[in-house]
Amino acid sequence: xxxxxxxxxxxxxxxxxxxxxxxxxxxxxxxxxxxxxxxxxxxxxxxxxxxxxxxxxxxxxxxxxxxxxxxxxxxxxxxxxxxxxxxxxxxxxxxxxxxxxxxxxxxxxxxxxxxxxxxxxxxxxxxxxxxxxxxxxxxxxxxxxxxxxxxxxxxxxxxxxxxxxxxxxxxxxxxxxxxxxxxxxxxxxxxxxxxxxxxxxxxxxxxxxxxxxxxxxxxxxxxxxxxxxxxxxxxxxxxxxxxxxxxxxxxxxxxxxxxxxxxxxxxxxxxxxxxxxxxxxxxxxxxxxxxxxxxxxxxxxxxxxxxxxxxxxxxxxxxxxxxxxxxxxxxxxxxxxxxxxxxxxxxxxxxxxxxxxxxxxxxxxxxxxxxxxxxxxxxxxxxxxxxxx
Ligand code: MN
Ligand code: MN
Numbered sequence: 001x002x003x004x005x006x007x008x009x010x011x012x013x014x015x016x017x018x019x020x021x022x023x024x025x026x027x028x029x030x031x032x033x034x035x036x037x038x039x040x041x042x043x044x045x046x047x048x049x050x051x052x053x054x055x056x057x058x059x060x061x062x063x064x065x066x067x068x069x070x071x072x073x074x075x076x077x078x079x080x081x082x083x084x085x086x087x088x089x090x091x092x093x094x095x096x097x098x099x100x101x102x103x104x105x106x107x108x109x110x111x112x113x114x115x116x117x118x119x120x121x122x123x124x125x126x127x128x129x130x131x132x133x134x135x136x137x138x139x140x141x142x143x144x145x146x147x148x149x150x151x152x153x154x155x156x157x158x159x160x161x162x163x164x165x166x167x168x169x170x171x172x173x174x175x176x177x178x179x180x181x182x183x184x185x186x187x188x189x190x191x192x193x194x195x196x197x198x199x200x201x202x203x204x205x206x207x208x209x210x211x212x213x214x215x216x217x218x219x220x221x222x223x224x225x226x227x228x229x230x231x232x233x234x235x236x237x238x239x240x241x242x243x244x245x246x247x248x249x250x251x252x253x254x255x256x257x258x259x260x261x262x263x264x265x266x267x268x269x270x271x272x273x274x275x276x277x278x279x280x281x282x283x284x285x286x287x288x289x290x291x292x293x294x295x296x297x298x299x300x301x302x303x304x305x306x307x308x309x310x311x312x313x314x315x316x317x318x319x320x321x322x323x324x325x326x327x328x329x330x331x332x333x334x335x336x337x338x339x340x341x342x343x344x345x346x347x348x349x350x351x352x353x354x355x356x357x358x359x360x361x362x363x364x365x366x367x368x369x370x371x372x373x374x375x376x377x378x379x380x381x382x383x384x385x386x387x388x389x
Contacts, residue, residue: 073163079134157372188308192295193239203247228304237264271348359383
């Protein structure tokens with residue numbers, strides 16, 4: 001049984017405008033025990049289909065066609081009693097990508113389609129996982145890939161396969177010219193923020209301090225304001241630092257959006273965290289290009305009546321490259337600096353170097369996959385190292 005909901009124009013702009021609507025063939029549902037139904041799937045729009053895996057061995061297929069080599073973001077959420085997996089195939093049924101997290105965790109795929117053409121999405125229950133009561137929701141977003149493919153910030157990968165679709169409450173991809181992030185509306189903060197840093201991002205603009213809510217979030221989500229953190233004893237701590245974006249006032253102002261801010265203990269923010277931010281900029285003045293990713297994990301309680309998590313730890317990963325070389329310039333010898341700092345008092349005078357860990361440690365702590373665009377062999381070597389310079 002299925003009910004189809006057609007994406008609305010507003011959803012396009014809430015998730016960031018990814019180009020004009022390109023009519024494509026309908027997203028067609030072929031549920032093997034129900035009448036086929038269709039939903040209109042337009043480029044730049046999210047479409048959500050509600051369906052059921054309501055008997056053992058039930059498999060639902062969704063077909064779609066695209067005329068441009070778009071990227072597609074798919075999110076599959078499900079009720080607690082179901083454990084469903086998601087897979088994407090080309091028209092010859094060659095697997096392109098799949099997601100099979102455990103339990104009822106939502107599955108996400110974000111991928112640049114290899115070519116225009118026909119594709120197939122498959123929703124399948126694990127053995128014994130079906131329900132005649134609960135519905136899953138499958139959201140599909142097709143869009144112009146240029147902002148992901150050409151954008152500088154996600155060259156090393158999308159650590160949580162975040163998707164720019166409003167169903168992705170805990171893992172919403174937000175791409176700005178200045179940085180990219182996965183926003184978690186359930187935590188009131190980013191899962192991670194990623195940005196490129198080189199000397200071309202740095203100029204003479206002085207800090208604007210225009211902390212404000214991020215109105216690019218979907219309409220009905222809570223938008224954190226600076227007053228939620230002011231006066232709590234925590235700093236409004238930047239993930240992408242203000243001083244990393246000083247070429248012009250637009251760039252600097254974007255770092256003051258509250259989606260880029262976490263409640264950060266002053267001893268952390270004004271101590272080793274700030275020292276590490278300075279160190280990164282020093283590296284770029286010596287000619288390096290960095291790919292930086294930062295976020296928090298764990299909980300030291302919350303603010304604003306539960307709307308904002310206070311992370312227990314704040315982490316950062318810095319990959320040091322030769323300018324302009326991107327992924328191709330990363331080798332076994334590439335320097336990777338990872339730190340894991342408690343978001344707590346008593347560390348103001350600590351050296352940032354004393355908090356160095358491996359990327360493996362942060363993958364374990366966060367559940368994210370960093371450097372995921374590097375091949376597995378390279379990832380495993382770089383992620384196991386602890387920086388010692
Ligand atoms: Mn700071
Ligand atoms: Mn990894």
